[in-house]
Amino acid sequence: MDFTPTEHQTLLRETLRKLLERECPAALVRAHVDDPGVHEPLWTHLREYVALGTGPATDCCLALEETGHAAAPGPFLATVGLYTPLTGDETPGTVAIAGSAGEWLPNDEPVKTFVLEADRVERIAVVCPGPAVAVIERPGPERLRPVATVDFSRRVFELDTTGLALEARPLERGAFDRWRARAYASIAAEMVGTARRILGMALDHARHRHQFGVPIGSFQAIQHKLADMSLALERATAAVHYAAMTVDAGHPDLLRAAHAAKAAAGDAARRILKDGIQIHGGIGYTWEHDLHLYLRRATADEYLLGTTGWHLDRLADLLFA
């Protein structure tokens, strides 16, 4: 198993990192709380990367770590992580699959939940039982109900397909599983990116905040928290890269690897967000401090595309099959 990134991958990551530093500072994520329109200049840049959705999952996940790190608003994940890999279409899009229970598996309920960024894409792929996929043009607001979550950087909708003529094209089981695995790895990649952002902020604070005449980062209780946070993050990041590699190789282990990656990312994100704010103390509890922008994203992502517990349960189903 060779984890060495190719030159192309290193370049991709660095280019995106610089782009996002410039185009997606915390101020933009904050402005997006009240004005969703502010993401548009960023999207014109990120749109140039939608071909990642049809390329290798490894490249795509490296890119998504960067958008997660920036908590980038907009339909980038929805397009390159979900829509494009499912349809092969590079038009901005999203995928509708979960029903009222919020479980991301095919079902025949007409109202689809947790549809990411549905009002800012051009097309929506509706996954139907079979599994089968029907692509529709984005409908008007009468069919889209925004659902508020704790995260202001990502927009979530319910899509009502009642009465729509869905021309569903059947999907092979293997292709569907591969798509799912890729989708789990994709959101997990964003999550480890966001967790890395929070860990970075906590480390910075630990180095610069002084109490009792010394940096708080010299206290062992804080050091050990940070060591465990960092271990959880490195582990989850490696699990995401492994999952992406199994998708690219069409390896028989790909679903197990993807469930493991999403669960590892969920665990790491939860630990890092909780200890991350603890290390910040009172300043982290303020609206003015940027920390909460990332805590919000990390908190909400754990519930998308299956919770940590759900992924562990599916992994158990495979282990005990």
Next chain:
Amino acid sequence: MRLAWGPQDEAFRAELVAFLDEHTPPEARAGADFMGEYSGDEIVPQWLRDWQATLFDHGWMIPGYPPELGGRNCTPVQTLIYLETMAERRVPRSGHFPGYAIVTPSLLEYGDDAQRALAPAAARGDTVWCIGMSEPDAGSDLAGLKTRAELRGDHFVVNGQKVWTSYAQIADKCFCYVRTDPAAPKHKGISVLIIDMDSPGIEVRPLTHITRKADFAEVFFTDVVVPRENLVGPLNGGWAITQGSLAHERAGLWVEGVARFEQTVGALVELARRTGRDRDPVARRRIAAAYELATSLRALGYKGFASYAQGSSAPEHSYMKLATSEAGKAAFELGMELCGAYGAVTDPDRGQEAGRWVTSFFVSFANTIAGGSSEIQRNIVAQRVLGLPRG
């Protein structure tokens, strides 16, 4: 990033597998159970000594070394494949790790010509070595060691005590850390001596492990005379040598820990099936979490290896000892929990697998203490990897 290694490396694996198929002794095929202890009374059974020599003679003991040191000059990737294959097949390399894993590389790096000449026998296992580091008042704080070696002309005189010394009862030689300058700051007054264990003035008192199945020892030194030429490296330069273990294998040392952990997770699945707990959603979720941990730790090990092979430092490896030792302990605990009321039963005719889970749980206590405790590992991660200030 890709899953497969190149064709040359896969050919290397095939050659190793063919060798193992042909030569692995039946005792090793039966396998150590997953906690890595062999039944029988001998500390190191004869078949295992013979096997180490066979590996050495065929260039499969430390494959990254040249043939005269039991290797075949293989690449780092091939060393990783070697460690991976041995661990997957649960084939041991040796029954006494200090000689080949710590002493051999240290002698090669720091020894003079005469000392380097001791390396092949250490790697082949012909000479059994023990490591004298820990003392009653110097464990995690190794630099606090007090065993005194006074230089008197052409020899040292050693007085003091070591403790927890593994293999001391059967060792021919001790790679011993001693204080040669009591006046210097504590890291700067330490030297390493090669001490023959049959020297007059050495007393070895066995100390039984918590499991009662194995021993380490206390070693007492009273006016032990050690020739000056047995000093390894510079006088008072011993601290640097504490860092020297198999440098080129360090990037792969995690492999065995991860492989054992994966085998434990596989055994948990079987155990749950046997005990009917495979229908218990809580147990299923916890086993899946252990599997997730195994998957992510293996990936983390390989990711670190990739940075190492590219010549960068690999912070990933600082995490591996901490993570695998803690993960193992938790997995054995889960196994005990799956045994229900029989969790603590060791009676071979009752409960599960003759108390394998609770026994392994006890054995696993050592892994988070020895070789740098989990707390020390976290200090290292915080200070050396994350760059936080010392307290």
